Structures are given as C-alpha cells and as structure tokens.
Amino acid sequence: MAEIVNLRLVKKRKAKDARDKTAAENRILFGRTRAERQFERETNRKTARFLDDNRLEKNPSPTESDTDGK
Template sequence: MADIVNLRQFKKRKAKDAKEQSAAENRIVFGRTKTEKQFDRNVSRRTELFLDGNRLETDVPPGKDKP
C-alpha cells in the first residue's frame, strides 16, 4: 500500500528545496567576502595607476610638440 502524502506539504517542500538549490548556486557565484572584493578593487586601482604612470605616449594632438 502506498504512503499517504499531503499535497500542500509536498508542494511547499519542493519549493523550499528549489529555493535552497538556487541559493547554493548563488553562494558559489556571488559568495565573496567584503575583504576579497576590496582587495580586488585595490589591485585593480594600483595596476591602473602603474600603467598610467608608465605610459610612453601622452595625449598630444598631432603637429604639437611636447613642452
């Protein structure tokens, strides 16, 4: 004989399991701490400043000499 199942509870459990699966996927994709995000921003900023400071060419219009 089959077990008796309350459909309302079954639907709620299925929805809860789907939501938990989605949350687990989001934790993998977006789960970085504030410190990790800040570190990446700092590295990016330092790299950009380094490259700008060591640029060989400047934005001088053609025909104009450097001062």
C-alpha cells in the same frame, strides 16, 4: 498498494528545494566577503595606476628642434 504521500509535505519540500537552489546561485554571484571586494578593488586600482604611470606616448608633443623644418 501505493505508498501514501502527504501532499502538504511534498509541497513544502519542493518550495524548500527551490529556495535552496536560488540561495546557492546567489552565493555564487554575490557571495564575496567585504575583504575580497576590497582586495580586488585595490588590486585593480594599483594595476591601473601602474599602467598609467608606465604608458608610452603614441604621439609625443613636438619639441622646438622638431619644428625647425629640417
């Protein structure tokens, strides 16, 4: 004889598994704490500032001695 299955419980279990899967995906995508987000934001800000402060000018503006025509 076949095993008796309660379809209502199977349906609920399937829905719960789908919710758990979605929750796990969301934890991966959006699961950073406020401190982690602030740390990353601060690190990015410091890196950008460091790069801007230490940037070499590709075409420096001409000085008076350069425009004498020599």
